[in-house]
Amino acid sequence: MVRRQRQVPRENQGKSVTEPGETDVRQLPTHSLLVTAPETLGPLAFPPAMLDAIIVPASRPAESLTRATDLAKAIGCHLVTLCSFHADPADVHQLFGTRSLPGATAVPVPEGYTHPLLDFATTRWARDGDGKRVCAGRNSDLSSKRNIGLLLARMLGWNRIFFMDDDIREIDAAAVLDTVSLLGTEGPLGAGYRTAAMMVHEFPDNSVVCHARRAINEFQDVFVSGSVLAVDTKAPFGFFPDIYNEDWLFFYRDAAAKQLASSSSEVQQLPYDPFADPQRAASQEFGDIIAEGLYTLLHSGRGTESADERYWAAFLADRYRILEQIKQRSYKAKTEIRQKMSKSVAAAKDQLREVTPDMCVRYTEDWRDDLELWARRLETLPSPGSVRKALNELDLQ
Numbered sequence: 001m002v003r004r005q006r007q008v009p010r011e012n013q014g015k016s017v018t019e020p021g022e023t024d025v026r027q028l029p030t031h032s033l034l035v036t037a038p039e040t041l042g043p044l045a046f047p048p049a050m051l052d053a054i055i056v057p058a059s060r061p062a063e064s065l066t067r068a069t070d071l072a073k074a075i076g077c078h079l080v081t082l083c084s085f086h087a088d089p090a091d092v093h094q095l096f097g098t099r100s101l102p103g104a105t106a107v108p109v110p111e112g113y114t115h116p117l118l119d120f121a122t123t124r125w126a127r128d129g130d131g132k133r134v135c136a137g138r139n140s141d142l143s144s145k146r147n148i149g150l151l152l153a154r155m156l157g158w159n160r161i162f163f164m165d166d167d168i169r170e171i172d173a174a175a176v177l178d179t180v181s182l183l184g185t186e187g188p189l190g191a192g193y194r195t196a197a198m199m200v201h202e203f204p205d206n207s208v209v210c211h212a213r214r215a216i217n218e219f220q221d222v223f224v225s226g227s228v229l230a231v232d233t234k235a236p237f238g239f240f241p242d243i244y245n246e247d248w249l250f251f252y253r254d255a256a257a258k259q260l261a262s263s264s265s266e267v268q269q270l271p272y273d274p275f276a277d278p279q280r281a282a283s284q285e286f287g288d289i290i291a292e293g294l295y296t297l298l299h300s301g302r303g304t305e306s307a308d309e310r311y312w313a314a315f316l317a318d319r320y321r322i323l324e325q326i327k328q329r330s331y332k333a334k335t336e337i338r339q340k341m342s343k344s345v346a347a348a349k350d351q352l353r354e355v356t357p358d359m360c361v362r363y364t365e366d367w368r369d370d371l372e373l374w375a376r377r378l379e380t381l382p383s384p385g386s387v388r389k390a391l392n393e394l395d396l397q
Helices: 062-075 089-098 121-128 130-134 142-156 173-181 208-215 246-250 252-256 278-298 309-328 335-352 357-379 387-393
Strands: 053-058 078-083 104-108 160-164 195-200 228-232 260-269
Touching: 053 062, 053 142, 062 078, 062 089, 062 173, 078 089, 078 142, 089 104, 104 387, 121 130, 121 357, 130 278, 130 357, 142 160, 142 246, 142 387, 160 173, 173 195, 173 228, 173 260, 208 278, 208 309, 208 335, 246 252, 246 278, 252 278, 278 309, 278 335, 278 357, 309 335, 309 357
Parallel strands: 053 078, 053 160, 078 104, 195 260
Antiparallel strands: 160 228, 195 228
């Protein structure tokens, strides 16, 4: 694990380019100003952190959960693994026994899992509506798994949970507890932090397009990630929409309210080739547009109410500029990735052409409605008293 106090160069922090009255809308290369870093929190003298559960959306074979298992054992908290694809619950249970971890649960999440509590307009749009085409048939159950974790926490009275993806490496108990300890700490506006996360710089946690920007030597920062995320589940919280950048939308309201914090710890995720399959870039494009567009507005102190058709038309034009710039400067990329990168960016551009300003407005409106619906559902959840009974409430075993 790497502990580092990062400073984004001032010239790269990006002044607001969407001030009221301005027409020049630009996607920014960093959103570091929207998250409170340790150096602005003061000395790291937090009270001992109490963590109720580590929740892992698992899709890789059981051995990829060794790190999470050892962390849960060292911290003394429950471990919930939500298993699908290559994660076999029987193998995961065997791992728990081998590592002597009794307080753990492996949950099989069936393909195509749905539940009335997770029925959202944005999900229907992404899976069966216009979004199925725009998101290029994105096949991921990550959002569902994380939402299951949130529901379990609220039903079981867990106050603090830590989401950790199964490709995270180089992380220890101290780093997890440092991050969890930020929850509830008073922020710049006086309210406590509701979410706290780490940065993943090694290997950088970016979209394909952002990786391409870095490959042509453009400055491209990373943002805090849902792959290593602590959540105060006593406080109001959102949900993870079924779209790429679902974590950005989950803690969007916290970022807007200055209640999103970042610990000083950086972790590593398993490297992969972002340009291996152009379909990856295509499936990410709409989610990248929505998240980057909404966060760009926050830099000028504006929220979703300003995300009208005029704004999205300007943002989509700038997104096209970015993709075209990558194409024109692809010669700067390393020879061995140049062709693959160009194909991926071309796939992203093809998807971009399918996105309209009206589509972005409608998705944002549906997302806001879903947030209100989600808040009402959380207020009426049962308190089943055990993990097994809570899973039964969610039609899971």
